[in-house]
Amino acid sequence: MMLAKINQNKPLVHCITNYVVANFTANGLLAIGASPVMADEVEEVADMVSIAGGLLLNIGTVNSRTHDAMLVAGKKANQCGVPVVLDPVGVGATAYRKNAVAQILEQVKIDVLRCNEGELASIYGVSWASRGVDSGDGEMDTMHVAKEVAKKYQCIVVVTGATDIVTDGQDVIEVHGGNILATRITGAGCLLSAICAAVLACSEQPMQDLAATLKQYKEAGEQSGKVLGAFQVEFINALQKIAEEWR
Numbered sequence: 001m002m003l004a005k006i007n008q009n010k011p012l013v014h015c016i017t018n019y020v021v022a023n024f025t026a027n028g029l030l031a032i033g034a035s036p037v038m039a040d041e042v043e044e045v046a047d048m049v050s051i052a053g054g055l056l057l058n059i060g061t062v063n064s065r066t067h068d069a070m071l072v073a074g075k076k077a078n079q080c081g082v083p084v085v086l087d088p089v090g091v092g093a094t095a096y097r098k099n100a101v102a103q104i105l106e107q108v109k110i111d112v113l114r115c116n117e118g119e120l121a122s123i124y125g126v127s128w129a130s131r132g133v134d135s136g137d138g139e140m141d142t143m144h145v146a147k148e149v150a151k152k153y154q155c156i157v158v159v160t161g162a163t164d165i166v167t168d169g170q171d172v173i174e175v176h177g178g179n180i181l182a183t184r185i186t187g188a189g190c191l192l193s194a195i196c197a198a199v200l201a202c203s204e205q206p207m208q209d210l211a212a213t214l215k216q217y218k219e220a221g222e223q224s225g226k227v228l229g230a231f232q233v234e235f236i237n238a239l240q241k242i243a244e245e246w247r
Contacts (some may be wrong), residue, residue: 002199002213005241007033011053011201014082015194016040016070018060018089019185021187028191031236036199040066045073047066049079053201056194059100060089067100074108083200085109086191091115092122098219105153110201110211113149114158114193117142124149143172156207158214160189166211173211179221181231188235192217216242217226 012035017025017228022038029036039048042065055077057070077084086108088101092099099125103108115123117140126140142163150157150169159165164175182188195217196210220238224231 001242001246002203003032003195004245005209006195006198006200007242007243008034009033009057010197012051013056013194013197013201014039014045014056014073015056015058015197016045016066016073017056017058017087017190017194020060021058021190022025024187025191025194026241027187027236028187029076029194029198031240032195032198034122035148035196035246039073040069042069042072044074044195047064049073049077052077052082053083054199055082056087056197057084057104057110058087058089058098058190058193059086059091059104060188062097062100067103070104071107072238074104074110077111083197083206083213084108085112085114085193085197085200086110088119088123089097090139091119092238098122099174099227100195101206109208110153110155111194112156112158113153114160114189116189116198116245117159117161120145120149120157120159144204147172156210160192160214164211164214164218166207166214169206173207175211175214175218177215177222179218179231181224181228182221182229182235187231187232188200188221203246 026036087185166173223238
């Protein structure tokens with residue numbers, strides 16, 4: 001399965017991510033055998049991404065400096081053929097976030113948009129009650145909107161929730177399962193976006209491999225128990241176990 005393939009290939013994943021989840025993201029990537037680097041200095045990101053297998057752009061704590069770094073890194077990734085994953089955390093919460101994401105989508109060719117329903121709605125322009133960086137509430141045909149966004153940006157859209165959706169604008173794969181506690185810790189979605197970048201670094205059939213990874217990610221959650229305080233630790237352990245099953 002895909003986590004085992006990542007463990008075998010050990011791709012370098014360049015993460016320009018938010019400081020709330022940087023440690024958890026790095027540890028999660030290490031647990032599955034990938035190599036994380038969290039460089040976000042605009043003077044070095046082009047050099048760093050040029051040796052990476054995948055790039056993650058996560059706007060969770062975006063500011064002017066990191067936004068500039070994302071644009072530089074994204075453009076260099078496009079030049080080098082390095083796949084790019086965008087995680088538009090809380091894009092609907094403020095005008096600044098909306099503009100930051102709009103600029104990335106205009107200037108960088110992304111390969112995967114990994115988001116929740118609220119973030120998808122904001123990017124598409126659907127009215128949605130945002131709650132900070134949480135998904136929030138609203139009504140839309142999520143599958144239809146995901147397909148339309150995938151077509152517009154010529155990328156794969158991954159919408160995570162109780163049922164995950166993966167689409168390239170034509171085909172759709174649904175992934176069921178998971179553990180509700182994953183929604184009560186910081187970083188589960190952000191780590192998944194980083195793992196999506198690791199998938200792209202060693203995949204020949206991205207849509208199918210992303211769906212397989214989502215399934216394994218949900219299985220790891222299901223194996224991580226029902227105690228919130230211990231969930232993050234057990235989740236990292238479960239990811240490691242699944243990734244190393246090939247040995």
